[in-house]
Amino acid sequence: MNFRAELDSLRTYVPPKSWRMAAEGTDEHRYAKLTSNELAFGPLPEARAALAEVLPRANRYPDSHVSRLRQAVADANVGTETGNVLVGNGSSEVLFNALQLLPPGGEIVFPWPSFSLYPTVCAVLGMTARPVPLDEGNGMDVEALLSAVGPQTRAMIVCNPNNPSGTYLALDEVRGLADRLPDDVLLILDEAYVEFVDDPTYTNSHALALERENVLVARTFSKAYGLAGLRIGYGIASAPIADYAERVRFPVSVNLAAQVAATASMFARDKIRQRAEFVIGERKRLQDAFENARLPFIPSQGNFVMVRFEAADFERAGILVREGEALGYPGWSRVTVGDTWENDRAIGALS
Numbered sequence: 001m002n003f004r005a006e007l008d009s010l011r012t013y014v015p016p017k018s019w020r021m022a023a024e025g026t027d028e029h030r031y032a033k034l035t036s037n038e039l040a041f042g043p044l045p046e047a048r049a050a051l052a053e054v055l056p057r058a059n060r061y062p063d064s065h066v067s068r069l070r071q072a073v074a075d076a077n078v079g080t081e082t083g084n085v086l087v088g089n090g091s092s093e094v095l096f097n098a099l100q101l102l103p104p105g106g107e108i109v110f111p112w113p114s115f116s117l118y119p120t121v122c123a124v125l126g127m128t129a130r131p132v133p134l135d136e137g138n139g140m141d142v143e144a145l146l147s148a149v150g151p152q153t154r155a156m157i158v159c160n161p162n163n164p165s166g167t168y169l170a171l172d173e174v175r176g177l178a179d180r181l182p183d184d185v186l187l188i189l190d191e192a193y194v195e196f197v198d199d200p201t202y203t204n205s206h207a208l209a210l211e212r213e214n215v216l217v218a219r220t221f222s223k224a225y226g227l228a229g230l231r232i233g234y235g236i237a238s239a240p241i242a243d244y245a246e247r248v249r250f251p252v253s254v255n256l257a258a259q260v261a262a263t264a265s266m267f268a269r270d271k272i273r274q275r276a277e278f279v280i281g282e283r284k285r286l287q288d289a290f291e292n293a294r295l296p297f298i299p300s301q302g303n304f305v306m307v308r309f310e311a312a313d314f315e316r317a318g319i320l321v322r323e324g325e326a327l328g329y330p331g332w333s334r335v336t337v338g339d340t341w342e343n344d345r346a347i348g349a350l351s
Contacts (some may be wrong), residue, residue, distance in 0.1 A: 032342035040339035062256035070264035091220040091233030106154035113154030166300025195224035232258035317349035
């Protein structure tokens with residue numbers, strides 16, 4: 001058989017070995033698993049109760065439209081209607097479905113290094129990836145991003161805060177970027193880590209998507225909500241984008257367990273904020289330890305920190321982290337902010 005030539009460069013994703021350990025429930029305490037930017041805690045009690053209640057109905061298909069979660073998302077984001085809400089099997093599907101709506105071919109602009117899915121999605125959709133290097137301080141260069149926009153640009157993806165650097169654009173910078181983009185270029189603001197931003201002025205960023213027809217804000221339940229294993233995310237966009245994204249979404253792509261757990265978690269947002277505040281405090285503790293050890297690191301607004309310390313050295317001390325080589329930072333490691341005992345072990349490894 002002949003396959004599409006643009007797929008030849010793709011490789012099967014090889015996850016960190018901690019994923020297999022977690023899936024099998026093995027090696028629970030020998031290693032501190034700080035590889036994948038997961039929350040150290042399991043689902044909220046409210047989400048667990050919802051899962052237990054729905055389990056006997058697992059023989060039935062769920063609500064394909066995901067109506068209750070859409071309403072919960074709309075209620076949590078001022079000015080949002082259910083017709084503005086996209087849903088998906090993780091925010092990755094939200095992003096993928098949005099890009100499917102654009103004219104074929106063309107270019108997708110994004111900062112780099114960033115989330116590894118972006119160039120893969122470009123290849124799958126037959127689009128050209130246009131990565132724009134981060135600046136010398138590992139920040140996202142707004143002027144460089146705008147300079148990369150040309151006649152063939154279909155979309156720009158900005159992971160904010162950016163994974164793996166942890167740097168971010170302030171809300172006024174994002175607004176300025178959106179103001180200067182052509183109306184026919186879709187701006188996807190990937191806010192997977194937005195709950196961990198400690199800038200008090202970064203609030204209600206979803207309003208950008210309600211004000212402009214060419215902006216989509218994508219978010220996930222995999223990080224602050226602790227539901228990575230259930231694979232669910234959402235987006236907020238103009239009604240036309242949300243409508244067409246629902247037309248291309250696979251029916252029942254969001255399973256029953258994910259729907260009820262995410263909805264219950266949305267109703268417990270105060271507890272989610274408390275968890276995020278804990279992570280922010282522990283992130284500072286990690287960064288202070290890196291500074292005291294005189295290790296170069298990138299100040300982060302995510303639930304992880306990039307530090308110049310070899311992953312192999314962490315592993316010898318019983319800590320699994322993400323190797324920087326896989327993320328564009330050879331010789332560095334991306335350390336997820338874990339629970340207190342996990343962070344204690346990471347700090348201990350420095351000595």
